[in-house]
Amino acid sequence: MQDVAKAAGVSPQTVSRVANDSNAVKPETRQRVEAAMERLGYRPNYAARALKHGRFQDIGVVMFDTTRFGNARILDSIVTHAAEDGYSVTIQTMSNGAERTLASTIDRMQRQPVDGVIVVLEERISDFVGYKPPRELPVVLISEAAADHCPTVDADQYGCSTAIVDYLMSKGHKTVYHIAGPVTSRAAESRAQGWREALEQIGARVPSMYIGDWCADSGYQAGVALAHDPECTAIYAANDQMAYGAMLGLESAGKRVPEDVSIVGVDDSLVDVVPRLNLTTMRMRNDAIGATAFSMVRRQCEGEKVPAGIKTVIPTELIERGSVRDIS
Known part of the structure; x- marks a missing residue:
């Protein structure tokens, strides 16, 4: 200098x-x-600046998997908003071999020069209930469930399912079949719960649930199986990859979409990927989730209090294309 x-x-x-x-x-x-x-x-010299100002201008982000569509969009939003406010981002993943707890995750991140941490909790972890973050390190969770001691934000996983069921039932279908995500996923669990309870609330039959793995092949196998069920006229798949796979599975078994079977997915991840996309879906506003999470942690880093125990819910948006038919 x-x-x-x-x-x-x-x-x-x-x-x-x-x-x-x-x-x-x-x-x-x-x-x-x-x-x-x-x-x-x-x-x-950022180390010297941190000693002088008490902040590194860096936010840590922890994810199970950075390659999944929703996570990648959330991460992009966090990085974009961080850059606009003069912050950098340090990224870590929860590897399969590591202890998957909030305590161990935050402990590892505390060893880095970060002012706060955002954790994207896709799967269940053992110490979620009652976890208390370090007093000197703000922590925000992107989580389906609200945490007692951390601010949380996520899409309306449960509500998106009830909206999809209501939408398909309004088209004259007697029930809705469900292709769920993996049992380890908190979002898949909430979406399945919303589907089931929406059907129960209106007195409709709750069919057996197919469990996939978020990938198109698992949706394809479910579609092939459901093609042989004469009572299946509507399918709700927990993400667009499985929904698109189910469409191909149905068609390979001689069923037409939407003439014979209507399908709705979730996340709108195939737009600009699949040409002439006609899949109706419930769009997750991942950009808003990332922006909200970053705002929550930045405000805490700069001395503002953000209430814990309350979940900020980001609404979803129905995108109608051509995979649903009105049979009423």
């Missing part, structure tokens, strides 16, 4: 103001200082 100040003919305080993007520097002075920084290869 002393070298930059000397080269630019300014004080070290002015160099500090430029490095910290302060508005209290004249444009021509800023330009001179930035030119000296570039010439001398100066980079801000």
